[in-house]
Amino acid sequence: MIRNKFMQESTELAHRAFPINVFHTAFRDRDVLALHWHEHFEIIRVERGQAVIQIGGQHWLGKPGDLIFVNSGELHSVYSPERDFLMYAVVFHPSMTALHASDSDSFELVSPYTAGVKSIAAKLTPGDDHYATLNGMLDLLIAEFRGGEPYYEQSVRALCRAMFACFARWFSEDAADVRLQGFRRKADRFKTLLDVIGRRYMERITLEEAAGIVHLSPYHFCKTFKQLTGLTFVQYVNLHRVQEADRMLRNTSLSVSEIADKVGCGSLQSFSKLYKQLRGASPSRARLRE
The missing domain is CATH 2.60.120.280 (Regulatory protein AraC)
Known part of the structure; x- marks a missing residue:
């Protein structure tokens, strides 16, 4: 899977x-x-x-x-x-x-x-x-x-x-309930955004751009995104970056610095800080545990 x-x-x-x-x-x-x-x-x-x-x-x-x-x-x-x-x-x-x-x-x-x-x-x-x-x-x-x-x-x-x-x-x-139908319509629109994040997570996707993909104002986008995912948009993209970094740490010989660049983090320092925040250990230590 x-x-x-x-x-x-x-x-x-x-x-x-x-x-x-x-x-x-x-x-x-x-x-x-x-x-x-x-x-x-x-x-x-x-x-x-x-x-x-x-x-x-x-x-x-x-x-x-x-x-x-x-x-x-x-x-x-x-x-x-x-x-x-x-x-x-x-x-x-x-x-x-x-x-x-x-x-x-x-x-x-x-x-x-x-x-x-x-x-x-x-x-x-x-x-x-x-x-x-x-x-x-x-x-x-x-x-x-x-x-x-x-x-x-x-x-x-x-x-x-x-x-x-x-x-x-x-x-x-x-599914005749209006609220359920409305929720399904929102979820369908957000599937397109998830595809975009999956392809472009290494780039900077602004909040305004993400909101535009699902045809919502930034305010309603933030509210709906949190409802659907349980995370803010920034948290969601960052988690995806760290999971992609995990894959590279396990399956490639790329240096931690190279991986930081490939997942779209601005510097090795910011990548290490983000990784440790979400995984509880530095990326170098995580690689040694594999």
Whole structure:
């Protein structure tokens, strides 16, 4: 799973004909699954530790056992302040709910959710109604996917369809509410801005320019951006720069000074200060720990 992009995520799936993957993700100290979106559905289960999970404009504290459903196209992120956090994320394309290519019943079931007419609002904790059923199905789906036994693809497809049908039956929300529709329109506009940040984070993007991309005044832009991301615009860009720097520290032989320049920090001193503020250690020390 791509973990350093504030944009549409290019999720690694099994293959085009079987668009699903299961991620067993361990977080390092104060790690972040950056704000992103994708056309797939996603089911998250917290295995160990705690994390702040953001979906749209809502934030939850995810604890062991919690199940969270992420709708297609929904902005979401995960941040854990702990040293030891582990979660499962099952990511699957809406087509996984079809048992065969011409399955018109599946289209009728899923299309309102991919079109944004309906959404699934589910954050379940152990002991909640329907938790045991859905958690058991998730266990079976993960085991089938990882086991690779004969006919496992057919079994996984059937489980995706059954789980989605259960989520839709028990936790469906109509998007007819004016506030929800307005929020979705704002989120859609901001996806364009996230793409711009992902491509140009090393440049200076002014507040006025960012506000212009989403057709808002700077005042309303700042308010809406904080609502959507939980961060100010400057905090958001800086976090992206540091995450890109992390990638370079791990995967390249570039000097810290060269990395500072590539991520758009004005000087080595300002980069080191920013990095230490967000990561709790200097970039040189972080590289030694890898």
